[in-house]
Amino acid sequence: TQLLEQSPQFLSIQEGENLTVYCNSSSVFSSLQWYRQEPGEGPVLLVTVVTGGEVKKLKRLTFQFGDARKDSSLHITAAQPGDTGLYLCAGEGPWVHDMRFGAGTRLTVKP
Amino acid sequence: EAQVTQNPRYLITVTGKKLTVTCSQNMNHEYMSWYRQDPGLGLRQIYYSMNVEVTDKGDVPEGYKVSRKEKRNFPLILESPSPNQTSLYFCASSLTVGNQPQHFGDGTRLSIL
Numbered sequence: 319t320q321l322l323e324q325s326p327q328f329l330s331i332q333e334g335e336n337l338t339v340y341c342n343s344s345s346v347f348s349s350l351q352w353y354r355q356e357p358g359e360g361p362v363l364l365v366t367v368v369t370g371g372e373v374k375k376l377k378r379l380t381f382q383f384g385d386a387r388k389d390s391s392l393h394i395t396a397a398q399p400g401d402t403g404l405y406l407c408a409g410e411g412p413w414v415h416d417m418r419f420g421a422g423t424r425l426t427v428k429p
Numbered sequence: 430e431a432q433v434t435q436n437p438r439y440l441i442t443v444t445g446k447k448l449t450v451t452c453s454q455n456m457n458h459e460y461m462s463w464y465r466q467d468p469g470l471g472l473r474q475i476y477y478s479m480n481v482e483v484t485d486k487g488d489v490p491e492g493y494k495v496s497r498k499e500k501r502n503f504p505l506i507l508e509s510p511s512p513n514q515t516s517l518y519f520c521a522s523s524l525t526v527g528n529q530p531q532h533f534g535d536g537t538r539l540s541i542l
Contacts, residue, residue, distance in 0.1 A: 327469075351530065360433070360519050360533025361472070406471065408531075417531065419464075421471035 321345060322409055322420035330426040334396055339423040341407035342389045348410050350390050351417060352381055355404040397427045431456045435520050435534035442510060443542050450505045450537050452520030460526045461503040462487065463495065465516040466536075472519065478503055479526055510541045 323342045331337055341350070349368045353361035365374050367383035367390060374381045378401075380393040394401055404424050408417040433454045442448055454461065462477035464487075474487030478497040492514055494506040503522075507514060518537045523529035 322471075324471075359535050360521070361531075362533070363530040366530065408472075419472040421469055 321411075321418045322407055324405075324407060324420035324423050326423060327421070328424050328426075330428065331397055333398055333427055333429050335427075336393070336395050337397055337425070338391055338393045339405055339425070340389065340391050341409075341420055343409060344388065345409070345411050346387050348387070350383055350387075350410070351408045352390070352392055353406040353408065355406060355422070356402075361404075361406055394425075397425075399427045399429050401425060402427050431532065433520055433522055433532050433534040435518075435537050437537060438535065439538050441540040441542065444511055445509050448507050448510060448539075450507075450518060450520075450539070452503045452505065452534060453501050454503075454520075454522040454532070455501065456522060456524075456532065457500065458522035458524050458532070459500070460524070460529070461497065461520065461522045462531070463493070463503070463505045464519045464521065465489065465514075466519060467516050475505070475518075477526075507539075510539075512541050515539060515541045 325340050351366045352364045355361040365381045370385045370387045372383045378395045382391045404422045406422045408419045410417050436451045459480050463475040464472040466472050473489045475493050476495040478484045481500050484495050520534045521531040523531045
């Protein structure tokens with residue numbers, strides 16, 4: 319059982335469409351990170367959210383941390399083929415030593 | 430350039446033949462960890478190290494060993510590899526533990542026949 323559930327698992331859309339992916343848990347996190355991973359590479363950090371209700375924007379990407387700090391969402395506006403990749407969320411919970419990762423959402427944006 | 434370097438990138442080997450995957454970081458990070466990534470399971474932590482000579486088990490440590498004799502290096506050792514250890518492995522480092530961005534290597538794809 320995944321501590322962090324990401325949905326959807328797979329998403330295939332056309333260029334220009336908007337999309338939202340979700341990261342949910344029954345646990346409270348002190349912080350949550352979103353990474354993007356491309357084939358043949360390691361995950362690369364996109365953003366860290368720390369405060370409940372926090373919204374961060376990174377160009378066309380909007381990240382939101384739930385008020386209760388149990389969930390997060392990533393919204394992409396006008397998706398482009400370069401957004402294709404595996405999006406991973408990782409939460410820092412009551413454990414002091416690590417971040418726990420979700421299984422990821424694999425996004426494909428078709429030209 | 431700040432980076433985490435893993436070697437080898439790819440390895441096909443046979444059951445029982447000891448192997449080591451090296452990991453080196455040049456950012457003077459205290460915290461290093463090893464993950465395996467399997468389809469549908471995401472990244473699962475194998476071992477982590479908070480500093481030199483300090484290592485501890487993650488979620489899936491069985492069949493693996495690590496050492497941290499120097500700050501920059503954190504090798505992963507499979508003493509007697511088995512087919513269920515076929516996976517994509519990532520080494521990561523961060524300045525300290527907690528609320529820190531982790532920098533990942535590019536991965537090592539291991540196939541144990």
